[in-house]
Amino acid sequence: MSEQGHDDGPGHDHGAGGHAGHSHGVSADADRRWLAIALTLITVFMAGEVVVGIMASSLALISDAAHMLTDAASIVLALIAMRLAARPARGGYTYGLKRAEILSAQANGLTLLLLGAWLTYEAVERLIDPPKVEGGLMLVTALAGIVVNVIATWCISKANRSSLNVEGAYQHILNDLFAFIGTAIAALIVVLTGFARADAIATLVVVVLMVKAGYGLLRDSGRIFLEAAPADLDPDALGDKFVAQPAVVEVHDLHVWQITSGQAALSAHILVDPGGDCHAVRRDLEELLQNDYGITHTTLQVDHVPDPVLQVTRPGDDPAHCEDPHGPVHRSTPHAH
Secondary structure: OEEEEEOOOOOOOOOOHHHHHHHHHHHHHHHHHHHHHHHHHHHHHHHHHHHHHHHHOOHHHHHHHHHHHHHHHHHHHHHHHHHHHOOOOEOOEOOOOOOHHHHHHHHHHHHHHHHHHHHHHHHHHHHHOOOOOOHHHHHHHHHHHHHHHHHHHHHHHOOOOOOHHHHHHHHHHHHHHHHHHHHHHHHHHHHHHOOOOHHHHHHHHHHHHHHHHHHHHHHHHHHHHOOOOOOOOOHHHHHHHHHOOOOEEEEEEEEEEEEEOOEEEEEEEEEEOOOOOHHHHHHHHHHHHHHHHOOOEEEEEEEEOOOOOOOOOOOOOOHHHOOOOOOOOEEOOHHHO
16 A cells, blocks of 8 residues: 655645745745845945045955945845745746745855955955055944944844845845944054054955855755755654654655755655554654654655565675665664554
8 A cells, every 4th residue: 555645745735825825925025125125225335335445445445345236236136036936836847946045045155255255365465565544434434334234134134034045145244244343443443553454454354254154155055955954854863763653664765855945845655564554654754744843845655564575685695785775774673563
């Protein structure tokens, strides 16, 4: 007997799905609204900062403006990705375009690293040969930038940061806030002491934060593209938990992956006792996955244990070392039943 369970599949509505879809739509609209407000603030301030940075001959201000340009680009990418991800599944895209958000997160992570490399090069040049810096103008602009970025950071923090897409835009804005704080401190040092190298040193400190944030985004989005299990879930422990359930004898072909951030999927082949109830086992396992792991998109093939078959091996073969073509297999111990 075989029973295949498929929950929360693309394009399917389950129970109160209509209400859930409505609330998700409202949440997505709110996220887009907060992102749009942050984008407007950043774009307006960035234009003014470029002019002031050139007048003050401040690399820190110009680097902040360049960073704000990537901030604006990251928010635009996030907004586009949210639109694409909201499209229903159709044609060959059976999951829809949900991973457009992960592409956006990868782009955000990569731009942080590339911008960090460019700023490092420029900062080192200015450490060797520091230009004259207008500390007063630099300080006023940096303080204004802190205010703008605090508001923009707050706006994006109101959106759903469990999405790597939104988190990528948030990390851009947060790092820009740190950059302005560093620039303000450097400007104060320039005004009080005339130490022009403080401008480049502040830039290098911010670069460290940018690299850390960029690497984190690339690592997390890369796990999703490589279809790794969620970072907080151990597939081996999950398989052992399956075979500990009543009537379950063996679990193989167990796969756990993420469709997009915050949305995991699972498939497995379950073998149960000859007298076991396949339907009940499937329902129990689906309930376990939903309650303990938050996984609702599942495909479970449940069969009774087949009759023993004669296994023929060649002389010299060691059955204990034969690899199972299905990958890791989890079997129950005799005391479990």
